[in-house]
Amino acid sequence: MTHLFEFESAVAGYGPLTVLNGVSFHIAPGERVCLLGRNGVGKSTTLKTIMGLTVWRSGKVIWNGSDVTRLNTVARARMGIGYVPQTRDVFPSLTVEENLIAGLQRKPKLGIERAYKLFPRLHERRHHGGAELSGGEQQMVSVARTLLGDPKLLLLDEPLEGLAPIICQELMEAFETLSREEGVAILLVEQKVQEALAFSNRALIMDHGTIVHVGQAQALLEDSQLLDRYVSVAEVPVAQAG
Numbered sequence: 001m002t003h004l005f006e007f008e009s010a011v012a013g014y015g016p017l018t019v020l021n022g023v024s025f026h027i028a029p030g031e032r033v034c035l036l037g038r039n040g041v042g043k044s045t046t047l048k049t050i051m052g053l054t055v056w057r058s059g060k061v062i063w064n065g066s067d068v069t070r071l072n073t074v075a076r077a078r079m080g081i082g083y084v085p086q087t088r089d090v091f092p093s094l095t096v097e098e099n100l101i102a103g104l105q106r107k108p109k110l111g112i113e114r115a116y117k118l119f120p121r122l123h124e125r126r127h128h129g130g131a132e133l134s135g136g137e138q139q140m141v142s143v144a145r146t147l148l149g150d151p152k153l154l155l156l157d158e159p160l161e162g163l164a165p166i167i168c169q170e171l172m173e174a175f176e177t178l179s180r181e182e183g184v185a186i187l188l189v190e191q192k193v194q195e196a197l198a199f200s201n202r203a204l205i206m207d208h209g210t211i212v213h214v215g216q217a218q219a220l221l222e223d224s225q226l227l228d229r230y231v232s233v234a235e236v237p238v239a240q241a242g
């Protein structure tokens, strides 16, 4: 079977620093995969490296069976990889709608209406300034803007960070809809482990710049030993969260 995306022994970092020490994994079309691990193990670096935003040393990047290792960030975005970084880059002086269309080179294929359908809250607030938005709304703008590039693989870096439970739920439902109705594959980095595992088909665990575990998300949800060892800090189960 041809995977949508594959890293073969990716070695990459920043300047002289190597952070990823031979990272290999694949993502199937439409699959939901979460990438877990403690702070500083290389999760964000993995997403940045998928986008071609780090210093590449060796390994291969395969997209739909083709070697795309040499493609730059713009080319990777064009072929269908969408990246929502941890920083929510919303322009405070632009409205929601201006934020969405800012920097677009061509008319979005599926249109802005699709983004509004996914996030009705943004439609309601489309003429509001970026500075007036809550953290959750900023995250929605950030995700919606990425969707205008019509990605087949969406990379999400801690989208729930610092957001209230009700907003987290809204965001996760939107990701769920994207996955179910449009078959967008999602690679989710998230510290809210229970939410991430409940959403995902498969889970990857990272430690010291390598993948130390690959398995079904459901199985990991029940493996407290593995979670304690590599992931975190005891988490309040979703059902009990405030």
Ligand SMILES: Nc1ncnc2c1ncn2[C@@H]1O[C@H](COP(=O)(O)OP(=O)(O)O)[C@@H](O)[C@H]1O
Residues within 6 Å of the ligand: 014, 017, 019, 037, 038, 039, 040, 041, 042, 043, 044, 045, 046
């Ligand atoms: N821009 C950068 N320049 C240099 N080192 C960085 C940069 N970003 C991250 N690092 C380092 O890379 C390592 C992995 O960081 P990161 O991928 O952000 O971890 P995680 O997302 O898992 O918390 C850390 O040691 C961090 O200090």
Ligand SMILES: [Mg+2]
Residues within 6 Å of the ligand: 043, 044, 045, 086
């Ligand atoms: Mg990070």
